[in-house]
Amino acid sequence: MDSPLLRRCARAVTTTHKHIRRRAATQQCRFYADQSDFRAAAPIRFDQPRAELLDNDDRSRGRRDEKPEIDLYSLRIVPASPSYFTATPQYTDDLLHLSTLVRRHKLLPHLPQGEAPRIAWKTIDQYKTEKAEPVKMKGYNALLKLLKELNYIHPSLMPEEVKAALETFKRDVQPYLNVPKPLTVDAYGVSIAVGRRKSSSAKVYLVEGTGEALINGRPLTDYFGRLHDRESAVWALKCTQRLDKYNVWALAKGGGTTGQAEAITLACAKALLAHEPDLKPALRRAGCVTRNPKRVERKKPGKLKARKMPAWVKR
Amino acid sequence: MSLQICLRCLSRPSAPSQIRLVPTTTNKQTAAFTTSTPHAAAGRIQVSQMKPKRTGNKPTATRPVRVKRLSPKNVPQRTGRPPAPGERKALRKRVVLSNTNALEVQGMPDLNPWQLFDKSMHGSVAGLPDDVVDPLRVVEAFKPTQGWSLFRRPATLVRSETVEMASWVQEVHNSQEGKTVRKVLFGERGSGKSVLLLQAMAMAFSKGWVVVNFPEAKDLTIGHTSYVPLYRNNQLYIQPHYTASLLAALPKANPILADLRPSREHNLPISVPPNISLARLCDLGKDPEIAWPIFQAVWSELTAPSQPDEGEGLVRPPVLMALDGLHHIMCESEYLDRDGKHLHAHNLALVQHFLSHLSGASPLANGGMIIAATSGSNKAASPALDFALRRNEALASSPGADIPAWDPYRKIDTRSLKAMDGVEVWRIEGLSKEEARGIMEYYAKSGMMRQTVSDTLVGERWTLSGGGIVGELERGSVRMRI
Secondary structure: OOOHHHHOOOOOOOOOOOOOOOOOHHHHOOOOOOOOOOOOOOOOOOOOOOHHHOOHHHHHHHHHHHOOOOOHHHOOOOOOOHHHHOOOHHHHHHHHHHHHHHHHOOOOOEOOOOOOOOOOEOOHHHHHHHHOOOOOHHHHHHHHHHHHHHHOEOHHHOOHHHHHHHHHHEOOOOHHHOOOOOOOEOOOOEEEEEEEEOOEEEEEEEEEOOOOEEEOOEEHHHHOOOHHHHHHHOHHHHHOOOOOOEEEEEEEEOOOHHHHHHHHHHHHHHHHHHHOHHHHHHHHHHOOOOOOOOOOOOOOOOOOOOOOOOOOOOO | OOOOOOOOOOOOOOOOOOOOOOOOOOOOOOOOOOOOOOOOOOOOOOHHHHOOOOOOOOOOOOOOOOOOOOOHHHOOOOOOOOOOOOHHHHHHHOOOOOOOOOOOOOOOOEOOOOOOOOHHHOOOEEEOOHHHHHHHHHOOOOOOOOHHHHOOOOEEEOOHHHHHHHHHHHHHHHOOOOOEEEEEEEEOOOOOHHHHHHHHHHHHHHHOOEEEEEOOOHHHHOOOOOOEEOOOOOOOEEOHHHHHHHHHHHHHHOHHHHHOOOOOOOOOOOOOOOOOOHHHHHHHOOOHHHHHHHHHHHHHHHOOOOOOOOOOOOOOOOEEEEEEOHHHHOOEEEEEOOOOOEEEHHHEHHHHHHHHHHHOOOOOOOOEEEEEEOOOOOOOOOHHHHHHHHHHHHHHHOOOOOOOOOOOOOOOOHHHHHHOOOOEEEEEOOOOHHHHHHHHHHHHHOOOOOOOOOHHHHHHHHHHOOOOOHHHHHHHHHHOOO
16 A cells, blocks of 8 residues: 555555445546446566556456455554644644553652662653644643653652653763763772862862871971962861871862962862761761862953953043 | 152151161251142142153054053042152061961960970970060061961961971080081072071070071172272272161061170270170160171170179170072172172172181180072072082982082182082972961961861862972961952
């Protein structure tokens, strides 16, 4: 069957009534296909001469035995899915499919609230582009709700069909798979962490010890003349009262004095968390955990600096 | 009699100044008849007339159009007596040794050189006895930047370096053949080098030695005092006024000089009686014209062999010579020679005198100590000295260790390198945790530090002071009251 309309019919064609000949006025004209003439073309046989050169009898003889004649005039093409009659058939199909899955697997064990794997689902624009259908936000949200419910099924017991269905709705690149490498304490008892502030960066090697600190090979007082900078560099240890329990070896570069001190703060805190992860709330309260995102603002055209405007002139 | 007038404001002082540290050649006479304030006196020039009128009220790129300027009538008049010459310097250099608001630490022992070897003294703070504080003040061993004014009475921590120093003092004191200990102290800023010098001087004073101190080597080379080439010697220059002030301080700090008399004749520009005491001889040296020959005479007397059997006044105690700020005498000075080139510091006679003793070229017949300390905060650029310190330290640590070598393609001051040949160097590091605890307990007992001294606090302050650097420890505990 050649026409696309006929190709999409999954069910067999049914004829509801007997073969009735109805000739319309158009049938008078010889250009319009007669019922008897309307039949599927025979497969092209290259060993034979062309069809128009054959007699009618030859043609009809070949077709009658192979397949039953389909009365295409009275043929009722039924769509595979009733959602054909909606504005968004593929969306409706998806929605129904997911609802079925949810209902079918409702009794499977689910993960606790908040512990489901974090997935980046397709955005509504991506979905609409893919399906080429005018899906509304409300409708798509309903779809997402079902997806999230299915995502809560325990991964060890998730059925294959659910997995396959979820895969089709996931974004190609999953940003949540990009997790940072967890900081560990190596065989020598050293943890390494990096911290940044403004344009400085620092790498800190933290190991259990007696409270010595060396920055770029120089003692703390030699590197930071200001007491404030010294205190902030080891703030993570100072606020948790562990200054005499660890030794710090830091390599700092870039920026200025205070920037390097603050970079060492962050790096030291991260390295300390590798040794003692339970200190995270205390360090967060002390302000050592968040990377300060401030940077120097760029100069803009028409201004003297980032914000400073030249002197206002009346005319 | 000339009246002193301030050249800036043409005013006269209403009272003579009391304190003078640097010898001046001007005669200080004040106008006794003055009853009015200098500003009310006639001939006073308005400040506005002296200063050039400001022009340039024009708008520029960064300045707004209208600029408000004070009109000449509204300039505030300076009231009060302007300070006399030398008063500002005296105020700047004054050292306060007592704070009556601090608590007295009960049971604090005194710094007794004979008791320092007792293990119980190590790590505790010992006070300086009064008979030692006065001579130390005269030789300017106390520095204004140190924290003496925060506590009730001057006291220092007995650290391991103090005990070592005391052992050397004991060795020199007990030796018969005149042992000389020559050391250069170096280390980080605030690590306690100057205070170790002070402790050595205190021990020397209490043992009855003669102490000669150069509190700031910078004063020798900065070019602020007079200098004169030695007669028929183009290489060596003497500093008359500095020598005179040194000689003036010598008998005041060392009363033992009053009991000593010369053992031989000296060729001096003035005639001196034969039985003159060394103290009186030093007093004669207050005149800058004859200061240098008298200094040489006094020094030769002090380093003459002791003759206790000959008679009284010929016993010679050991001599301690100390200098702070070694970097300044290991480079070029600010003085100029006849060709306008800078003199090397080693061309100054006093510097040469000290360095010849430090290198061991001039031995001390009766023994003694020659110590020099570098300064972390007041440093001149002397790559030769820095290299010499590293080299000497490497040589002393182990014979086979890598000894740093100077890049032969770079210039170096060879005179300074030669002066440091064979000189023992001593790196002063931070305190140990026990010593840090000792001094923090002293701070707490004095009431200057309010926290309870616990192991955590000691550890914290020890780390934050860069491994127990005393100066930083004091700054963090006592000066910065958070």
